[in-house]
Amino acid sequence: MIRDDNSNIMETTVDSRRVFDGIILHIDHITNRLPNGKTAAREVARHVGASAVVPVDGDGNVWLVKQFRAAVDRVLLEIPAGKLDFKGEDRLLAAKRELEEETGLTAASWIHLTDIVTTPGFSDEKISLYLARELSPGESHPDDDEFLNVVKVPLKDVVAGIMRGEIADAKTVCAVMMAWEKCR
Amino acid sequence: MIRDDNSNIMETTVDSRRVFDGIILHIDHITNRLPNGKTAAREVARHVGASAVVPVDGDGNVWLVKQFRAAVDRVLLEIPAGKLDFKGEDRLLAAKRELEEETGLTAASWIHLTDIVTTPGFSDEKISLYLARELSPGESHPDDDEFLNVVKVPLKDVVAGIMRGEIADAKTVCAVMMAWEKCR
Numbered sequence: 001m002i003r004d005d006n007s008n009i010m011e012t013t014v015d016s017r018r019v020f021d022g023i024i025l026h027i028d029h030i031t032n033r034l035p036n037g038k039t040a041a042r043e044v045a046r047h048v049g050a051s052a053v054v055p056v057d058g059d060g061n062v063w064l065v066k067q068f069r070a071a072v073d074r075v076l077l078e079i080p081a082g083k084l085d086f087k088g089e090d091r092l093l094a095a096k097r098e099l100e101e102e103t104g105l106t107a108a109s110w111i112h113l114t115d116i117v118t119t120p121g122f123s124d125e126k127i128s129l130y131l132a133r134e135l136s137p138g139e140s141h142p143d144d145d146e147f148l149n150v151v152k153v154p155l156k157d158v159v160a161g162i163m164r165g166e167i168a169d170a171k172t173v174c175a176v177m178m179a180w181e182k183c184r
Numbered sequence: 185m186i187r188d189d190n191s192n193i194m195e196t197t198v199d200s201r202r203v204f205d206g207i208i209l210h211i212d213h214i215t216n217r218l219p220n221g222k223t224a225a226r227e228v229a230r231h232v233g234a235s236a237v238v239p240v241d242g243d244g245n246v247w248l249v250k251q252f253r254a255a256v257d258r259v260l261l262e263i264p265a266g267k268l269d270f271k272g273e274d275r276l277l278a279a280k281r282e283l284e285e286e287t288g289l290t291a292a293s294w295i296h297l298t299d300i301v302t303t304p305g306f307s308d309e310k311i312s313l314y315l316a317r318e319l320s321p322g323e324s325h326p327d328d329d330e331f332l333n334v335v336k337v338p339l340k341d342v343v344a345g346i347m348r349g350e351i352a353d354a355k356t357v358c359a360v361m362m363a364w365e366k367c368r
Contacts, residue, residue, distance in 0.1 A: 004250075006259045009331040011252045020204040020211060022227045025306055027204060027211070032254050040329045042254035043206045045229055047306065066188075068195045069304040070216050070226035075190045076304055083305070114349040116357060119302040119309055120253040120260055121267070122209055122231065126352075145224045147193040163365060165298040168310075170354045173300060177361035181347060 008035055024048070024083070047125035051095035052081030052171045054113075054179040055105050055132045061152040062176065063103050063135070068147070077151070077161075078169045079176070080105075081127070091115075091128040099132060103150050104140035107132035113178045118170060129175040131182065155180060192219055208232070208267070231309035235279035236265030236355045238297075238363040239289050239316045245336040246360065247287050247319075252331070261335070261345075262353045263360065264289075265311070275299075275312040283316060287334050288324035291316035297362045302354060313359040315366065339364060 011032040020027035026046040031039050055063040062079070069076050082098035084091070092110060099105050113129040142148060153161075159180045161167050167176075195216040204211035210230040215223050239247040246263070253260050266282035268275070276294060283289050297313040326332060337345075343364045345351050351360075 004333075004335075006250060006252070006333070009250060009252050009259065009333055011254060011331075013254070013257070019206070022203065022211060022213075023225060025211060025227050025229060027206060027209060029206075030254050034329060035331045038329070041207060043209050044255040045209060045306075050305075066190060066193060068190070068193050069301075070195060070197070070214050071228040071306055071308050072301050072304045072310075073197070073308075075193065076301070078304075112349075114346065114357070115352060116354040117253075117256050117260070117352045118354045119307065120256045120262075120353055121234075122229075122255055123303065123307070124255050124257075125303055125306075126256075127354075145218060145222070147195075147219045149188075149190070149193055151188075159365070162298065163362065165296075168299060168301045169304055170300040170302045170311075170358055173298070174354055174357040174361070177358070177365065178347065181343070181361065181364075 010035060014039060043122055045123040047123055048087050049084045049125060050081055050127045051091045051098060052079050052127050052175060053095045053099045053130045053132050054079050054175045055099060055103065055107060055135055056155055056179065057135045060155050062155050062158050063105060064151050064153060065102050066149040066151060076169050077167055079172045081171060092130065095128065095130045100138065101141055102148060104138040105135050106138060108134035113175055116171065116174050127171050129171065131179045155183065194219060198223060227306055229307040231307055232271050233268045233309060234265055234311045235268065235275045235282060235314065236263050236311050236359060237279045237283045237314045237316050238263050238359045239283060239287065239291060239319055240339055240363065241319045244339050246339050246342050247289060248335050248337060249286050250333040250335060260353050261351055263356045265355060276314065279312065279314045284322065285325055286332060288322040289319050290322060292318035297359055300355065300358055311355050313355065315363045339367065
């Protein structure tokens with residue numbers, strides 16, 4: 001679907017410069033040569049990337065976390081997830097670490113669902129999504145400045161919540177709908 | 185699922201300042217009071233928001249666009265979408281405009297699927313997702329610096345492509361999987 005001939009829409013980068021360096025965000029101004037020969041400015045938020053997990057237990061419940069998200073100024077219901085510790089970190093290991101930190105769970109079965117780019121119009125952030133099953137409980141140990149509540153919800157109810165528009169987090173919608181398609 | 189008691193995880197903003205003003209991105213440094221009384225710095229990329237559409241024709245095909253995305257330096261297969269012209273613009277009107285600009289299509293049936301926040305860890309970007317049916321063809325008129333190829337793919341094949349990990353764009357995965365759940 002994607003491969004075919006893309007020569008009429010390709011761009012090439014002719015200049016790139018860092019215009020902002022923050023704590024987690026780094027903004028590059030890119031100048032690209034367009035297919036018509038003109039150039040255009042593109043703004044890109046560089047991000048280290050992340051992993052996220054849909055943990056489904058033997059009773060068909062998904063373990064989710066509720067977190068206050070400053071960027072959207074509200075509490076969101078999300079699958080366990082977290083940033084990579086460094087660019088290029090093994091994404092499955094990161095998923096296992098974040099699952100255990102946030103929920104205390106470990107899992108014997110791991111399936112890679114897909115990798116998503118969250119917002120390719122302005123960022124290179126990529127999140128690897130996993131389905132984890134055969135769960136074992138343990139003790140959670142979130143980061144010092146991370147406050148969250150863990151909730152267990154039947155997978156079918158999470159899907160129903162998504163379909164009613166009650167779950168806004170994009171990685172959660174992607175991963176839960178894919179897990180639902182895979183498990184049904 | 186989300187409402188319950190969140191008092192133990194709430195944060196309040198005690199300071200906010202603009203640290204970067206770009207073309208489409210504006211970065212704020214926020215200082216939040218955490219549930220434990222400490223404060224923490226949060227970085228937020230402010231974005232105007234967007235609308236996106238899954239257009240499904242009478243033969244069960246989804247109309248998609250292939251675009252080069254500078255932020256991820258590759259061609260992505262996506263549902264038609266575009267930024268709002270201004271903060272607070274009517275999101276259904278924006279969806280109709282973007283569908284027509286990118287594909288030439290108009291639609292007689294519109295269903296709001298959900299609103300997603302693409303990456304709430306660092307941005308407030310919200311995208312409204314719609315399912316459009318009863319399509320009528322017309323002439324596309326993309327923006328001057330917008331180059332794209334329109335492709336028609338059966339909905340079930342798009343879902344299969346998502347499940348094989350071939351479609352990376354998060355809004356496309358969210359909207360197509362929700363349209364699939366709604367149409368099946």
